[in-house]
Structures are given as structure tokens and as C-alpha cells.
Amino acid sequence: MAAFENDIESTISRWHSITTPNDPAKRLAAELAQTIEAFEKLRGTLVFEDEPAGFETALQATKEQT
Amino acid sequence: MTPLANLSLIEAADAVAQRRTTSLDLLEACWANLDATNPQINAVIWEEREQAAAAARAADEQVASGAPLGVLHGVPMAHKDMYYQAGRLSTCGSALRADYRPTITATVIERLAKAGAYVFAGLNMAEFAQNPTGHNKTYGDCHNPWNLPYITGGSSSGSGASVAARFNYMALGSDTGGSIRLPASACGVTGLKPTQTRVSRYGVMPLSFSHDNVGPLARTARDCARVLSVIAGHDKFDPTSSREPVPNYEGFMDGDLRGTRIGVPTNVFLDDADDPVVQAMEAALLVLEARGAVITHLELPLMDAISAYGGIVSRAEAAPIHAEWMRKDPQAYGKHISGRMYPGYAIPAAYYIESLSRRGPILKEFARQVFSQVDVLITPTIKTCLPTLEETDIDHGPPGTETKFMAVSANTRPFNYLGLPAISIPCGFDPNGCPIGLQIAGRPFAEGRVLKVAGAYQSDTRYHWERPALLDNMGASP
Numbered sequence: 001m002a003a004f005e006n007d008i009e010s011t012i013s014r015w016h017s018i019t020t021p022n023d024p025a026k027r028l029a030a031e032l033a034q035t036i037e038a039f040e041k042l043r044g045t046l047v048f049e050d051e052p053a054g055f056e057t058a059l060q061a062t063k064e065q066t
Numbered sequence: 067m068t069p070l071a072n073l074s075l076i077e078a079a080d081a082v083a084q085r086r087t088t089s090l091d092l093l094e095a096c097w098a099n100l101d102a103t104n105p106q107i108n109a110v111i112w113e114e115r116e117q118a119a120a121a122a123r124a125a126d127e128q129v130a131s132g133a134p135l136g137v138l139h140g141v142p143m144a145h146k147d148m149y150y151q152a153g154r155l156s157t158c159g160s161a162l163r164a165d166y167r168p169t170i171t172a173t174v175i176e177r178l179a180k181a182g183a184y185v186f187a188g189l190n191m192a193e194f195a196q197n198p199t200g201h202n203k204t205y206g207d208c209h210n211p212w213n214l215p216y217i218t219g220g221s222s223s224g225s226g227a228s229v230a231a232r233f234n235y236m237a238l239g240s241d242t243g244g245s246i247r248l249p250a251s252a253c254g255v256t257g258l259k260p261t262q263t264r265v266s267r268y269g270v271m272p273l274s275f276s277h278d279n280v281g282p283l284a285r286t287a288r289d290c291a292r293v294l295s296v297i298a299g300h301d302k303f304d305p306t307s308s309r310e311p312v313p314n315y316e317g318f319m320d321g322d323l324r325g326t327r328i329g330v331p332t333n334v335f336l337d338d339a340d341d342p343v344v345q346a347m348e349a350a351l352l353v354l355e356a357r358g359a360v361i362t363h364l365e366l367p368l369m370d371a372i373s374a375y376g377g378i379v380s381r382a383e384a385a386p387i388h389a390e391w392m393r394k395d396p397q398a399y400g401k402h403i404s405g406r407m408y409p410g411y412a413i414p415a416a417y418y419i420e421s422l423s424r425r426g427p428i429l430k431e432f433a434r435q436v437f438s439q440v441d442v443l444i445t446p447t448i449k450t451c452l453p454t455l456e457e458t459d460i461d462h463g464p465p466g467t468e469t470k471f472m473a474v475s476a477n478t479r480p481f482n483y484l485g486l487p488a489i490s491i492p493c494g495f496d497p498n499g500c501p502i503g504l505q506i507a508g509r510p511f512a513e514g515r516v517l518k519v520a521g522a523y524q525s526d527t528r529y530h531w532e533r534p535a536l537l538d539n540m541g542a543s544p
Contacts, residue, residue: 008409008412011412012408012411012412015411016389016392016393016411017393018389018392018393018396018408018411019396020408021392021396021397021399021401021404021405021408022401022404022405023401023405023465024401024405024406024460024467024468025401025404025405025408025409027405027465027468028405028406028408028409028468029408029409029412031409032409032412032413035374035377035378035413035417038370038373038374039374039417039420041370042370042371042374045371046368046371046424046428048424048427048428048430048431050426050427050430053423053426053427053430054426055262055276055422055425055426055429055485056263056306056308056426057426058425058426058427058429058430058510059261059262059263059308059429059485059510059511060310060510061430062429062430062433062434062437062509062510063310063509063510063511063512064508064509064510064511064512064515
């Protein structure tokens with residue numbers, strides 16, 4: 001996990017010139033591992049025929065018909 | 067007559083219009099309760115007494131002149147301190163904007179003013195609207211009027227607390243992951259997050275432009291209906307605002323729920339919920355059933371995707387807004403915000419684009435599966451009994467505090483990614499005397515139906531009229 005955290009910190013530093021501001025930031029950055037896992041679980045499970053599609057179009061398409 | 071401080075927004079506006087009271091009297095009732103309670107709850111960042119009194123006198127002169135009046139004429143209001151008003155302070159709850167005076171005025175402020183309302187104060191909020199609890203490092207934490215050590219919910223903390231403490235008839239909040247509904251729930255008031263794009267965001271501090279919404283916190287669903295009718299609609303200054311026609315939302319509130327199909331999710335929303343919260347929701351369902359609603363329990367689809375994608379969008383969009391300050395002065399932020407914002411800089415663009423591009427198809431599929439079965443969904447707004455400020459204080463708490471902190475908004479965030487309208491109304495109290503909120507969500511642009519269900523419930527219950535004991539203990543006006 002330490003290697004992952006270090007990767008995240010160096011990525012943010014390199015791309016944004018932002019350094020880790022505090023300990024909660026370190027812990028929350030480490031939780032990006034869970035974000036990646038969540039994306040991995042979704043891979044291949046969702047197929048939409050109309051993808052990509054605009055969100056505003058979807059709002060109109062799904063609104064209540066009066 | 068009902069004492070002025072206890073009036074709903076609509077009652078206050080009607081009392082002025084019918085010359086049963088004056089705008090100045092309403093304002094003085096607000097000041098009396100603010101002076102009595104705010105030293106305890108810390109809901110206000112700035113106030114403008116002379117300017118507000120002048121506005122009240124002008125409103126009263128207009129009534130005396132017999133001129134046509136707006137539907138909110140003469141009602142004093144205070145809003146979350148992130149609604150820009152040209153020349154006025156707008157701190158956004160941060161030390162970084164302690165002296166910020168914008169040169170533009172938010173469209174929603176203009177529309178409320180056109181309806182006759184005026185502003186008397188700026189309300190406390192989570193720093194840059196980025197926490198669900200009401201902590202604020204710079205202006206001090208906002209305290210729950212019902213039980214001071216407990217959270218108000220956030221990020222519109224002062225909005226919820228001020229309405230609960232009866233010194234504000236209506237406050238605008240903003241909702242990116244629950245920031246209207248959470249303080250409404252925690253403070254025992256009514257808060258409406260409209261459909262994404264329903265209300266202009268021009269002149270409103272941005273957080274996550276895909277998820278940000280503007281909406282009211284007030285005593286009743288009918289109050290929220292009136293405000294929404296005033297502030298909704300296309301705005302040329304906000305090209306993302308919808309051109310969908312704006313109905314008279316109060317017209318939907320006939321109390322007739324016969325045949326209304328209410329869905330109660332069996333997954334996610336009640337996971338790890340506390341018993342008092344579940345019991346309050348079940349009791350509320352009985353009230354609605356007695357009005358003719360039909361209750362259905364159903365499993366909601368796509369919740370893993372909604373959770374994963376929604377979190378990416380919010381974090382990725384918030385990060386660049388603050389990048390310059392995070393480079394130059396990161397310690398000016400509370401740990402609440404800088405800690406949570408920091409991982410956003412590491413999210414790959416491909417993840418963000420995937421999350422955003424699938425939002426439309428996911429909404430369509432969710433609506434196809436869910437709204438073919440039910441008209442609205444009902445869940446607890448916050449699934450646990452309220453935590454204390456201390457238990458959720460990332461700045462001073464032990465490692466792991468941030469996890470407890472995020473659980474507060476677990477039930478509200480999904481409706482931001484989906485863009486659906488959702489309201490929180492009071493439906494009971496937990497064992498600590500803190501309010502419990504009921505969340506009602508509907509299809510896109512179905513605010514009328516959501517308000518109809520909420521209004522019907524409030525016709526048969528009194529939770530929205532309950533007052534914190536603090537008001538009596540502090541000698542506030544009845």
C-alpha cells in the first residue's frame with residue numbers, strides 16, 4: 001500500500017505541483033485503491049446501446065409525462 | 067395570530083400582503099430570535115441590520131401605496147454565504163474569501179428580490195460547501211439547535227439551523243451530494259433539491275458543475291413549492307439551465323395520494339441503518355398509505371455504478387477549481403476540505419469521462435426499471451442517528467474519522483449523479499432528540515409530484531412545526 005500511496009503523491013506532485021497537505025489527505029488518497037477496485041468490478045458489466053449520450057437528453061427522455 | 071417568528075414563509079408573505087403585519091415586524095422577529103439563539107448555534111457569518119431595515123421600510127411603503135406585490139413581498143431572508151450579491155461579502159465559508167465582494171449578483175437572488183424578498187444576513191456553511199456535517203475551521207462549527215453537540219448536517223449548515231431556530235423564513239442552500247437535504251434532515255426543516263438544470267447556478271459558487279443544485283430550506287413543502295416557482299426556469303446567464311416550462315408548484319399540493327405508487331428500496335439505502343430511523347420511515351409510510359398511496363418494495367438497479375461514477379465526477383470537478391490555492395496556501399483550508407479534495411488530483415481523465423458519459427444512459431436505464439414500477443422513491447435522508455460534531459471532526463479526530471463523516475451523505479449522493487429531484491421532510495426524532503428526515507425522490511422535473519407527496523404527509527403530521535427547546539430556554543420569541 002505504501003508504494004501505491006507514494007505513486008499517488010508523486011503523480012499529484014508532478015502533474016499539479018500540489019503536495020500532500022495533511023494526514024487525512026494521505027489516508028483518503030490511499031482509498032483511491034478502492035475507487036480503482038470499484039471501476040474494475042464494473043468493467044464489462046454495463047453495455048448501453050446509446051452510449052455516449054447527453055445527460056440533458058436523458059433528463060428530457062425520462063421526465064414525467066403529463 | 068400565530069406569533070411572527072413561528073410563521074411559515076407563505077404565512078409571513080400573506081400576512082404582509084394582507085396588512086396583518088409589516089415587513090419591519092417580521093425582520094425584528096428574526097433579529098430577536100437570532101440574538102437569542104445564534105450565540106449558541108453559530109449559524110451566521112455576517113449581518114446587515116441598517117440595510118435590511120431600510121429594505122423592510124421600503125417594502126412596507128410599497129404595501130401602503132397599493133402597488134402590485136410579489137409573492138414573497140416583504141419577507142426577510144438569509145442565505146448560505148455563497149450566493150453572490152454585487153458589492154456584498156460572500157465568504158463561501160472560507161478564510162480564502164474572507165474579504166471577497168463579487169461584482170455580480172446571482173440570478174436566484176435577483177428572482178427572489180423581484181418577488182419582493184430581501185437579504186438580511188449571510189449564513190454559515192461548510193468551507194467551500196465541501197462537508198456534510200457543518201464543521202467550519204474559520205467561522206466556527208455550526209451547532210444543531212435541537213441538541214448543540216450534534217451536527218447540523220452540511221454543507222448548508224446555517225441554512226438548516228437558522229430556519230430551525232426561527233430566525234429565517236427561508237434560506238437558499240446548495241446541494242452537490244446532499245447539502246440541502248442533510249441539514250434539512252438534521253435540523254428538522256424541509257429542504258428541496260430540484261432536478262439538475264431546473265434552477266440557474268449563475269452567480270453561485272461552483273463546486274461540481276455536473277452535480278451542483280440550488281434550492282430552498284424552509285418550514286414546509288408548500289414554502290419550498292412557492293420558492294421553486296420563483297427561482298426555477300431558464301436563465302440566459304446559465305446556458306445549462308433548462309427551458310422546461312415552470313409550473314405553479316403549489317398547484318400540485320392537493321393532498322390526494324390515491325393511486326400514487328411509492329417505492330421503498332430494499333438495497334443500499336437501509337444497509338446499516340439505525341432502528342429509530344427505520345421505524346420513523348415505516349411510520350411515515352403508514353401515513354402516506356392512509357392517504358391512498360400504494361407502497362412497493364423494490365431493489366434499485368445500477369447502484370454500484372452510480373456510487374462509483376458519482377464519486378469520481380464530484381471529486382474530479384472540485385479539484386481544479388481549488389488547484390491554485392492548494393498549490394500556494396493549502397493550510398488555509400481545513401483538513402476537512404484539503405484532505406478530501408487532494409485525491410481528486412490523481413483521478414485519471416479517462417475515469418472522469420467514463421463516469422460522465424455514462425450518466426445519461428444510466429439515468430435512462432434506472433428510470434426505465436424503477437419508474438415503470440413506482441412514481442416516487444422514499445428513503446431515510448440520513449440512515450443513522452445523528453453523530454456529534456466531535457465524532458465527525460476530521461481536523462481533530464483520530465484516523466478513520468473521515469469514514470464516519472462520509473456515511474452521513476450515503477443516501478443523498480445517488481440522486482445527485484442521477485440528477486433527480488429529492489426533498490427531505492421531518493418525520494420524527496432519534497433518542498438524542500435530533501430530528502430524522504424522510505427523503506422523497508422522483509423522476510426528472512417531477513418536483514410537483516415530490517412536493518405533492520411531501521405536502522400530503524405534512525397535512526397529517528406536526529413534525530415540521532416542532533420547535534427546538536433551545537428557543538424557549540434562550541428566551542426567544544414564541
